Amino acid sequence: xxxxxxxxxxxxxxxxxxxxxxxxxxxxxxxxxxxxxxxxxxxxxxxxxxxxxxxxxxxxxxxxxxxxxxxxxxxxxxxxxxxxxxxxxxxxxxxxxxxxxxxxxxxxxxxxxxxxxxxxxxxxxxxxxxxxxxxxxxxxxxxxxxxxxxxxxxxxxxxxxxxxxxxxxxxxxxxxxxxxxxxxxxxxxxxxxxxxxxxxxxxxxxxxxxxxxxxxxxxxxxxxxxxxxxxxxxxxxxxxxxxxxxxxxxxxxxxxxxxxxxxxxxxxxxxxxxxxxxxxxxxxxxxxxxxxxxxxxxxxxxxxxxxxxxxxxxxxxxxxxxxxxxxxxxxxxxxxxxx
Numbered sequence: 519x520x521x522x523x524x525x526x527x528x529x530x531x532x533x534x535x536x537x538x539x540x541x542x543x544x545x546x547x548x549x550x551x552x553x554x555x556x557x558x559x560x561x562x563x564x565x566x567x568x569x570x571x572x573x574x575x576x577x578x579x580x581x582x583x584x585x586x587x588x589x590x591x592x593x594x595x596x597x598x599x600x601x602x603x604x605x606x607x608x609x610x611x612x613x614x615x616x617x618x619x620x621x622x623x624x625x626x627x628x629x630x631x632x633x634x635x636x637x638x639x640x641x642x643x644x645x646x647x648x649x650x651x652x653x654x655x656x657x658x659x660x661x662x663x664x665x666x667x668x669x670x671x672x673x674x675x676x677x678x679x680x681x682x683x684x685x686x687x688x689x690x691x692x693x694x695x696x697x698x699x700x701x702x703x704x705x706x707x708x709x710x711x712x713x714x715x716x717x718x719x720x721x722x723x724x725x726x727x728x729x730x731x732x733x734x735x736x737x738x739x740x741x742x743x744x745x746x747x748x749x750x751x752x753x754x755x756x757x758x759x760x761x762x763x764x765x766x767x768x769x770x771x772x773x774x775x776x777x778x779x780x781x782x783x784x785x786x787x788x789x790x791x792x793x794x795x796x797x798x799x800x801x802x803x804x805x806x807x808x809x810x811x812x813x814x815x816x817x818x819x820x821x822x823x824x825x826x827x828x829x830x831x832x833x834x835x836x837x838x839x840x841x842x843x844x845x846x847x848x849x850x851x852x853x854x855x856x857x
Contacts, residue, residue, distance in 0.1 A: 522607065523620050526594070530624070533597075534590040541582050549574050556651065566650075573647035576639040580632060584784040587628055588792065589811055591621055591785075595796035596807045604797055614797065614853045618789050625785040632785075636778035641761035671719055671744065678708070685709075690721065692744070702727045705742070719744045773826050776833050780822045787838060788814070791845035794852045 553570050556562065562570070595617065598604050608614070670676060671692065679689025690708040694701045705724030710717060721742040728735040762771060795810040818841060825833045 519612075519616075522612070522616075526598070526617070526620050527624070529598070530591060530594045530621070533594050534586060537590050537593075538582065538586040541586055542578070545578050545582050546571070549578055569650065570647065573643045573650070576635050576643050580635055580640070580778065580781065583628060583632060584781050585815065587625065587785045588788055588815065591625075591789075592792045592796045592807060592811055595793065596798075599796060599798050605799060614793060614849075617793055617797065621789055621792070622786070625789060628785045629782055632778075632782040636782060637762075638758050640778070641758045645761070671717075674744065676719075682707075690724075692719075698730055700729045702729075703742070717745070772830065776826050776831065777822055779834055780818075780837055783838070784818065787842055788818075788845070790842070790849040794845060794848040797853050799856065 550567075550571065553567060553574070556570070595604070598607075607616075674692040674694045677691045678687045679691075680687070682688055687708045687710075688706060690705045692701075692703040703721065703724060703726040705721035707722040709720045709722075711720060721744070722740065724739055724742065726737045726739065726742075728737075762775060764771075791814055795807060795814070818837070821837050821840070822833070825836060829836055
């Protein structure tokens with residue numbers, strides 16, 4: 519029995535990775551194309567693009583692993599059936615429940631992994647991704663162009679005469695006015711530095727003038743630094759529970775929670791369906807395995823997404839009971855009644 523269990527798991531594992539790797543690669547390309555659209559709004563380096571990819575990795579795995587398990591388990595059993603190995607197994611007195619118990623362990627492990635992924639990893643990655651994009655967008659708002667009016671640097675009005683090849687600026691003027699004093703600063707060169715959200719305008723070789731009702735002052739400087747803090751509305755993250763209970767975007771989180779719960783348990787509650795459509799007698803039955811795979815994914819995912827607006831949280835028990843009822847009936851009719 520142990521050797522038979524190992525044989526089934528070995529065949530399943532080989533097919534699982536042969537399906538998962540290309541599916542994961544295709545999904546990665548799609549997500550990278552989606553991430554590339556951000557470059558129209560913000561400027562990102564190759565390393566920053568890789569960080570964005572890591573942020574969406576939990577979501578990418580979540581949508582590929584359940585389908586991979588479902589397809590690979592079904593095709594594994596179907597291959598054993600078409601090679602008449604399943605007939606030999608049942609002829610030895612082994613019951614179909616043995617097949618379900620064999621696949622139950624990897625299905626439970628995958629369900630636990632997916633549950634941890636959506637409940638813990640996904641909130642953390644979502645907050646990091648959102649904060650990163652908000653920070654880069656606020657940084658992109660500070661985009662200086664030479665010979666244009668209307669630039670601001672904190673409380674200062676800023677004018678830039680030219681932009682140098684080394685990304686520094688030349689002939690820079692800053693003006694600041696409050697109730698009691700007006701200030702004008704001119705510099706031959708300026709550089710912008712970003713240090714953890716603090717923008718520093720580093721001025722070189724310039725003069726500054728201050729004017730009040732009573733005095734007029736002048737100063738010469740070799741180097742002057744003016745700081746400005748980037749204003750970014752960053753999200754705070756404490757625990758996964760607080761993330762899911764946070765009222766921000768609550769309706770989207772409810773739908774996401776329902777979807778993720780049902781997709782997490784998909785490998786476990788689909789075992790009856792997997793065996794029902796895969797185990798057959800090659801001489802007397804036509805499998806139509808690929809049609810059933812397509813219809814199974816279509817109906818399960820369609821019910822998961824389509825019932826949320828009407829049933830809300832009741833979608834979870836409704837889909838589970840309906841799916842188990844239909845698939846167990848198929849299992850009894852197609853497998854238990856024959857083998």
